[in-house]
Amino acid sequence: MLATPLVKTRSLTLVLICFSFVACDDGSGAPDYRSTGTSMRPELLPSNEQIIAAVYDSTYTVPEGFYVDERADTPRSYTLYHVKDISDSYELCTDDYLQALDWEGADNKSRLVNGHYVTSYENEKYFEFVRELFYRDDVSSVVELTSPGFARVFKCSAVNRDGVDRNLRNSYAGTLNSRPLTTRVVREFTEYMWQFAYFEISRRKVLRSFSTERIDAFEHTLLIAFTINQGHGQCDRIEVVEWIFSAERSSGAITRSFHFLFAIEARLVDGAPEFCS
Numbered sequence: 001m002l003a004t005p006l007v008k009t010r011s012l013t014l015v016l017i018c019f020s021f022v023a024c025d026d027g028s029g030a031p032d033y034r035s036t037g038t039s040m041r042p043e044l045l046p047s048n049e050q051i052i053a054a055v056y057d058s059t060y061t062v063p064e065g066f067y068v069d070e071r072a073d074t075p076r077s078y079t080l081y082h083v084k085d086i087s088d089s090y091e092l093c094t095d096d097y098l099q100a101l102d103w104e105g106a107d108n109k110s111r112l113v114n115g116h117y118v119t120s121y122e123n124e125k126y127f128e129f130v131r132e133l134f135y136r137d138d139v140s141s142v143v144e145l146t147s148p149g150f151a152r153v154f155k156c157s158a159v160n161r162d163g164v165d166r167n168l169r170n171s172y173a174g175t176l177n178s179r180p181l182t183t184r185v186v187r188e189f190t191e192y193m194w195q196f197a198y199f200e201i202s203r204r205k206v207l208r209s210f211s212t213e214r215i216d217a218f219e220h221t222l223l224i225a226f227t228i229n230q231g232h233g234q235c236d237r238i239e240v241v242e243w244i245f246s247a248e249r250s251s252g253a254i255t256r257s258f259h260f261l262f263a264i265e266a267r268l269v270d271g272a273p274e275f276c277s
Contacts, residue, residue: 045223045240045261046207052266052273054205055227055238062206067191070123077147079133082126082154082196083107090164090174093154100127100153107151115149124178125159125192126152159189169258173245176252183211183218189254190220190245203227207240219246235265235276 054060071080082091083103094100108114115131133149161174178185191209208223221244228237240261247254265276
């Protein structure tokens with residue numbers, strides 16, 4: 001299953017992750033935490049009132065302090081994505097600039113929308129190649145430059161995604177090679193990759209983003225709310241899930257685990273959110 005690059009303001013090329021949840025709600029609007037099979041403590045969860053306030057707030061998507069991409073303030077419409085392997089399963093990595101340049105150049109030729117090379121940039125995590133994207137008319141003449149495209153190749157010294165299946169939500173997610181490995185490193189990776197996570201349900205909000213530590217691993221959890229429209233005149237179903245990224249302290253190997261927690265139903269009445277009975 002392939003993702004299609006988007007071209008719009010602050011758009012991203014996204015990974016398609018499909019899922020379905022099984023209800024664990026008793027219909028009262030109050031979740032039964034004991035039935036969720038999760039280790040998350042109730043005191044770490046927002047209240048139901050806070051959840052519906054967040055999901056119906058059109059200005060809210062992620063909590064304060066969440067990772068903000070370097071290109072987020074680009075004034076024009078743009079695309080942002082990673083160069084991937086031939087199967088489109090995982091993002092490539094190299095510490096060799098010329099290798100990254102070669103991969104990106106070949107990738108550009110294979111794209112539906114090609115771009116004119118402008119410049120390159122790098123930081124400790126990736127190489128980035130900037131192109132002006134253009135579209136052709138019916139006789140294959142370039143009409144005009146339209147928007148910048150930012151294509152990235154991870155540095156293996158930071159993260160190696162070889163063998164990852166981007167379409168899975170419970171699986172191996174790569175290896176973090178940045179040292180020292182810390183909660184901050186795992187958090188930044190988790191929140192960065194959220195930019196490229198696409199779900200079938202479009203109305204989604206990150207309610208919380210927090211780190212925990214185990215003796216053998218650093219963990220970072222995204223608490224996410226998905227709002228599902230159940231039809232005209234019906235209440236919305238709000239499903240709350242946790243997505244945990246766990247990095248082994250010794251190797252940096254990351255695994256993802258995705259858990260349904262509970263569901264509540266709500267709706268907007270005269271612009272104000274309220275629970276459904």
